[in-house]
Every structure is written in C-alpha cells, then in structure tokens.
Amino acid sequence: MAEPSSGDGNGDKSANCDEVNGISAKVVSEEDARRAEELKEKANEFFKKKDYGQSITYYTEAIELNPYITAYWGNRSFAYIKTECYGYALNDASKALELDKTYIKAYYRRASANMALGKFKLALKDFEAVTKARPSDKDAQRNYHECNKIVKRQAFMKAISVDDHKKPVAVTIEEELANMVIEDDYQGPCIGEEGITLQFMKDLIETFKQQKKLHRKYAYQILVEVKKIFMSQASLVDITVPKGKKFTICGDVHGQFYDLLNIFELNGLPSEENPYLFNGDFVDRGSFSVECILTLWGFKLLYPSHFYMSRGNHESETMNQMYGFDGEVKAKYTNQMAELFTEVFNWLPLSHLINEKILAMHGGLFSEDNVTLDDIRKTDRNRQPPDSGIMCDLLWSDPQPQPGRSASKRGVGCQFGPDVTKKFLENNNLEYIVRSHEVKNEGYEVAHDGKCITVFSAPNYCDTMGNKGAFIVIRGDDLTPQFTSYEAVPHPNVKPMAYANSLLSMF
Structure with missing residues (x-):
C-alpha cells in the first residue's frame, strides 16, 4: 500500500450528485471534475517526490472541487500519515469509507493512523475488515496477525500489572x-x-x-x-x-x-x-x-x-x-x-x-x-x-x-x-x-x-x-x-x- 491511488476515480462512488453519504450537497460540473483530476495527478507527483505538504495542498483543492471521489480522501489520508497528522488521516480515511465501504486502501490508512497512535484494538478491526474482503491477501493476513499479537500482549500486560506485590x-x-x-x-x-x-x-x-x-x-x-x-x-x-x-x-x-x-x-x-x-x-x-x-x-x-x-x-x-x-x-x-x-x-x-x-x-x-x-x-x-x-x-x-x-x-x-x-x-x-x-x-x-x-x-x-x-x-x-x-x-x-x-x- 505504498502509493497513492492514480486512477481516474472509476469505481469510486462519485460525480454529479446532490449528496453522497452525508458529504455536503454539491453539483459537480464536468469542468470541475476534470480540473479535480488534474489536481489529483499533480498531488500524486508531489507525493512521489516526498513533498507531502504540497501533495496535501493539491489533494485538498481536488476535494474542494469534487468531494465525491473516494481516492482523493484516501490519498490525502496517506499524505497526512506521512506528515504524522494522524488525526487528519483518520478523518479522511473515514470519509473515504463513507463514500465506499469497499475501498480497501482506506481501511489500511485508518489502521495505520490508529497504530501510530497506539490504538491497536481499533486498528485490528480495520485489518479484520481487509482480511474478510481479501481472504487470500497474504499481506493483509500478516498485518492482522501481527496487530492481534500486540493486542493480546497488551491485555496480558494489563492483567499482570494489577499485581500490587510485583516488584519494580x-x-x-x-x-x-x-x-x-x-x-x-x-x-x-x-x-x-x-x-x-x-x-x-x-x-x-x-x-x-x-x-x-x-x-x-x-x-x-x-x-x-x-x-x-x-x-x-x-x-x-x-x-x-x-x-x-x-x-x-x-x-x-x-x-x-x-x-x-x-x-x-x-x-x-x-x-x-x-x-x-x-x-x-x-x-x-x-x-x-x-x-x-x-x-x-x-x-x-x-x-x-x-x-x-x-x-x-x-x-x-x-x-x-x-x-x-x-x-x-x-x-x-x-x-x-x-x-x-x-x-x-x-x-x-x-x-x-x-x-x-x-x-x-x-x-x-x-x-x-x-x-x-x-x-x-x-x-x-x-x-x-x-x-x-x-x-x-x-x-x-x-x-x-x-x-x-x-x-x-x-x-x-x-x-x-x-x-x-x-x-x-x-x-x-x-x-x-x-x-x-x-x-x-x-x-x-x-x-x-x-x-x-x-x-x-x-x-x-x-x-x-x-x-x-x-x-x-x-x-x-x-x-x-x-x-x-x-x-x-x-x-x-x-x-x-x-x-x-x-x-x-x-x-
């Protein structure tokens, strides 16, 4: 999952509608949709150069023109992760999933942000969603099992920490x-x-x-x-x-x-x-x-x-x-x-x-x-x-x-x-x-x-x-x-x- 989405948005819930899953109503003209795609491609180029600040700027402009393209939110979420803005990354990944619950990359983004914040139980839920959607995906299975090990270890450490007689x-x-x-x-x-x-x-x-x-x-x-x-x-x-x-x-x-x-x-x-x-x-x-x-x-x-x-x-x-x-x-x-x-x-x-x-x-x-x-x-x-x-x-x-x-x-x-x-x-x-x-x-x-x-x-x-x-x-x-x-x-x-x-x- 190391690259932002570079497609044209086909397959994403999108385009010229009044409202999508609670995202504010807006009719997107063909010109705005075309310009948004250009901005997204520009953002992708900055992302590849590791200029994440500029990539965020252009993803944001693309979203302002057309907020119904799942990949725009997912890509900006990834850029926010790269700049350690994990709160913003969580929000964008969730927005992407509001648009399309089958958008696998958004589950990865949200899991990544939650892991970065030490919220492993929340990350585990998203990894579980990916493994169910892609049961043959070895990377997804590995991530799920690794995260599950951390959650179990935390539960074990919490259980033994209640022992007041344990010496420091x-x-x-x-x-x-x-x-x-x-x-x-x-x-x-x-x-x-x-x-x-x-x-x-x-x-x-x-x-x-x-x-x-x-x-x-x-x-x-x-x-x-x-x-x-x-x-x-x-x-x-x-x-x-x-x-x-x-x-x-x-x-x-x-x-x-x-x-x-x-x-x-x-x-x-x-x-x-x-x-x-x-x-x-x-x-x-x-x-x-x-x-x-x-x-x-x-x-x-x-x-x-x-x-x-x-x-x-x-x-x-x-x-x-x-x-x-x-x-x-x-x-x-x-x-x-x-x-x-x-x-x-x-x-x-x-x-x-x-x-x-x-x-x-x-x-x-x-x-x-x-x-x-x-x-x-x-x-x-x-x-x-x-x-x-x-x-x-x-x-x-x-x-x-x-x-x-x-x-x-x-x-x-x-x-x-x-x-x-x-x-x-x-x-x-x-x-x-x-x-x-x-x-x-x-x-x-x-x-x-x-x-x-x-x-x-x-x-x-x-x-x-x-x-x-x-x-x-x-x-x-x-x-x-x-x-x-x-x-x-x-x-x-x-x-x-x-x-x-x-x-x-x-x-």
Missing part, C-alpha cells in the same frame, strides 16, 4: 547488580566506586561512536540510579539560570546520536558552567536511540542540578513498541532492560520553569482554560500517557496560527491559538513558552507574536526531511532566545526505523 524491575535489577559478571574480554568504560565521572562520559561517547556497547551491568546501573533522581523531582521542575550564565534548550533528538554529538561539538559538553535542557523525544525512529539515552542519562547523573530532561510523547510504551526503541533495546541488551526503560520514562518530569518566566514542555498548552503552574506540579505522571488532560496536552499538543482551539491534527491533544497562549502566559505571569515536537525547516520557529517557540534538534529527520536542527541559548539576565541552526552530520550505515515494528512498513 529497578528493585530486582539493583539486587542483582553486585552479581553481574564483567567478562575478561570487555574493554569498554567502567563505572567505579566514584560513580559517573567526566572521563567515563568521554569514554562512553567514544565507545558509542565506534558502534560498541556499554556493558549491560553499567547500562543497568545508569538506569537504576537515574530513576532515583527522576523520582525525587516534581512534574514541573524549577530551574534558576544566574545572571550572566548561559542555558541551552534542545528539542527532539530521536535516536540521532551523531547529531547529538554535533550539538556538543558546537555548544560544548554539558557541565555545571554549561547546563542543558533536553525537551523530550530522545528515542524512536533513529536507530541509535540506546546510545542517545544512555549518554543523556549519564550526563544527568554527572550533573544532576545542571542537566534536565522533559518527557516527550515518544517516552511511552506504545510508541516504543512501534517506532523502534523497544526493538533496539531488546536487540542490543535484554527484554528486561526494555521494561526498565519504561519504568524510568514514567518518572521523567513533564515540564520545566526557567527563572519563573519561561515554561518548557515537549508538546504544548491545554485543551481547557485556567490551567495553572500548580496544576502541572500536582499532575501524577508515573503512568503511561493518557488520552486527555494536562499530561496528555503537555506531551502532544501543537500551536496553530488562528485563534481558539481545534481538534489535534495528530488525533491526541489539541491545537491552540495565539489567544490561548497569551491568556495562559498572563494568568501565570510568564514571558513565553518553549516546546518541541514538530519538524521545522530551520530547526526552530517563533510563533504567536514571539510567545510560542518551537525547537527541534534532529536535522534531516529520519534521513528524509532535509530540515536543519537547532538549539536555543538564553542567559540569566537576558531571557531573549538566541538560535543556532545546523545541518545533519554523517552516521554509520544503519537506516532509521531499523528496529521498528514490521507493521510500519505500510506507512
């Missing part, structure tokens, strides 16, 4: 650490009695650059110890940047380890004099996520009061199962370590307040008015992200240029306008917010009259987007953001998504 993995591992053997042929960095040192971190970075592994004992030790630090922190962490001192904010790095190292080349290694905040989505998609997260957590242990990390929407179990981190951890270490990562992710803070004037979070603002900083502080975060509420919005929401709020293009969280940002800042005596979560051509974007800043630090995202990465530097006596953009650097020949769930091959 971190406790079990800590009890076993002393007995873990370091093999004689291991030549990587070691954690001594003094704990994490700067020399250890430099050696760790060099080890990872050479595509070698940190011994599992030390990897486990980092996870166990960093979990304790995060458990001691609130959901909203206060940061003070002294006058004259710099502070750096980075956005998503998504497993792009060599680009992470480039940030440190450009801006210096973390230290007490060079503090950092990494604003979520450290893992998934990029195939060096283990290296990224262990490096970041190592610096957290080395500089606990000068290195900060916010939770992103990809620091969650369902995202990790789909987008590669779960598979990568199991390939490089163990299933048990994958469980431990989930435990630690659950304790990551949700946001940071810098000098009482800048609020930083991964996603954005809220579906409801009058949310306060105290409400964020009181939010219970030791859980998988919910589908609504403060925690959900902090991880998933996005800004929009128009006033007010609208349904999320992603299908989770909301989209909030400049008036929402202004009111939130006024109510909480803040100057601006910093968030991440979205690819930007220059690696950053300033919106909402300068009050909503996006920073994204993974250049050439997934080796396909061609965007720059960026980071922000502020100073304690001048909170004006200074931006540095940079290009991607070479990395070893391991493709993004190398460890992702096989179901994502349909995207």
Whole structure:
C-alpha cells in the first residue's frame, strides 16, 4: 500500500450528485471534475517526490472541487500519515469509507493512523475488515496477525500489572547488580566506586561512536540510579539560570546520536558552567536511540542540578513498541532492560520553569482554560500517557496560527491559538513558552507574536526531511532566545526505523 491511488476515480462512488453519504450537497460540473483530476495527478507527483505538504495542498483543492471521489480522501489520508497528522488521516480515511465501504486502501490508512497512535484494538478491526474482503491477501493476513499479537500482549500486560506485590524491575535489577559478571574480554568504560565521572562520559561517547556497547551491568546501573533522581523531582521542575550564565534548550533528538554529538561539538559538553535542557523525544525512529539515552542519562547523573530532561510523547510504551526503541533495546541488551526503560520514562518530569518566566514542555498548552503552574506540579505522571488532560496536552499538543482551539491534527491533544497562549502566559505571569515536537525547516520557529517557540534538534529527520536542527541559548539576565541552526552530520550505515515494528512498513 505504498502509493497513492492514480486512477481516474472509476469505481469510486462519485460525480454529479446532490449528496453522497452525508458529504455536503454539491453539483459537480464536468469542468470541475476534470480540473479535480488534474489536481489529483499533480498531488500524486508531489507525493512521489516526498513533498507531502504540497501533495496535501493539491489533494485538498481536488476535494474542494469534487468531494465525491473516494481516492482523493484516501490519498490525502496517506499524505497526512506521512506528515504524522494522524488525526487528519483518520478523518479522511473515514470519509473515504463513507463514500465506499469497499475501498480497501482506506481501511489500511485508518489502521495505520490508529497504530501510530497506539490504538491497536481499533486498528485490528480495520485489518479484520481487509482480511474478510481479501481472504487470500497474504499481506493483509500478516498485518492482522501481527496487530492481534500486540493486542493480546497488551491485555496480558494489563492483567499482570494489577499485581500490587510485583516488584519494580529497578528493585530486582539493583539486587542483582553486585552479581553481574564483567567478562575478561570487555574493554569498554567502567563505572567505579566514584560513580559517573567526566572521563567515563568521554569514554562512553567514544565507545558509542565506534558502534560498541556499554556493558549491560553499567547500562543497568545508569538506569537504576537515574530513576532515583527522576523520582525525587516534581512534574514541573524549577530551574534558576544566574545572571550572566548561559542555558541551552534542545528539542527532539530521536535516536540521532551523531547529531547529538554535533550539538556538543558546537555548544560544548554539558557541565555545571554549561547546563542543558533536553525537551523530550530522545528515542524512536533513529536507530541509535540506546546510545542517545544512555549518554543523556549519564550526563544527568554527572550533573544532576545542571542537566534536565522533559518527557516527550515518544517516552511511552506504545510508541516504543512501534517506532523502534523497544526493538533496539531488546536487540542490543535484554527484554528486561526494555521494561526498565519504561519504568524510568514514567518518572521523567513533564515540564520545566526557567527563572519563573519561561515554561518548557515537549508538546504544548491545554485543551481547557485556567490551567495553572500548580496544576502541572500536582499532575501524577508515573503512568503511561493518557488520552486527555494536562499530561496528555503537555506531551502532544501543537500551536496553530488562528485563534481558539481545534481538534489535534495528530488525533491526541489539541491545537491552540495565539489567544490561548497569551491568556495562559498572563494568568501565570510568564514571558513565553518553549516546546518541541514538530519538524521545522530551520530547526526552530517563533510563533504567536514571539510567545510560542518551537525547537527541534534532529536535522534531516529520519534521513528524509532535509530540515536543519537547532538549539536555543538564553542567559540569566537576558531571557531573549538566541538560535543556532545546523545541518545533519554523517552516521554509520544503519537506516532509521531499523528496529521498528514490521507493521510500519505500510506507512
């Protein structure tokens, strides 16, 4: 299902009628129908060039001229999936099925979008519909069975999680650490009695650059110890940047380890004099996520009061199962370590307040008015992200240029306008917010009259987007953001998504 439909719409429910299955009444002239087909073909060409934004523009124009062609909705749904606008993709796939319940591609599109959001039960229903329509389709059968395995596993994990007497993995591992053997042929960095040192971190970075592994004992030790630090922190962490001192904010790095190292080349290694905040989505998609997260957590242990990390929407179990981190951890270490990562992710803070004037979070603002900083502080975060509420919005929401709020293009969280940002800042005596979560051509974007800043630090995202990465530097006596953009650097020949769930091959 890797290409948009390129036919002329024959066989789709379509054409010059007053109303089709609830889609607004409109008589389509022959000229409009012909022009719509031309726009669809133009959109298909942009899609093939991976210019999904332009393809969406032309599919939309085609739909406006003739909303009764199933393929237009199905194709735009696929383009929305490519741009991670899963909410819009769901809507378009459903519109296509309103027009034609036999349009198989729309079931695939809807299943893909639901899987991307971790809604595997809904995806399974659509895969089941495809297998019934095409019982001899081997791909359909494979997708159905793979999705069914995930649903059954989730049900099993939910059943055993109600056991209040089950020890956390971190406790079990800590009890076993002393007995873990370091093999004689291991030549990587070691954690001594003094704990994490700067020399250890430099050696760790060099080890990872050479595509070698940190011994599992030390990897486990980092996870166990960093979990304790995060458990001691609130959901909203206060940061003070002294006058004259710099502070750096980075956005998503998504497993792009060599680009992470480039940030440190450009801006210096973390230290007490060079503090950092990494604003979520450290893992998934990029195939060096283990290296990224262990490096970041190592610096957290080395500089606990000068290195900060916010939770992103990809620091969650369902995202990790789909987008590669779960598979990568199991390939490089163990299933048990994958469980431990989930435990630690659950304790990551949700946001940071810098000098009482800048609020930083991964996603954005809220579906409801009058949310306060105290409400964020009181939010219970030791859980998988919910589908609504403060925690959900902090991880998933996005800004929009128009006033007010609208349904999320992603299908989770909301989209909030400049008036929402202004009111939130006024109510909480803040100057601006910093968030991440979205690819930007220059690696950053300033919106909402300068009050909503996006920073994204993974250049050439997934080796396909061609965007720059960026980071922000502020100073304690001048909170004006200074931006540095940079290009991607070479990395070893391991493709993004190398460890992702096989179901994502349909995207």
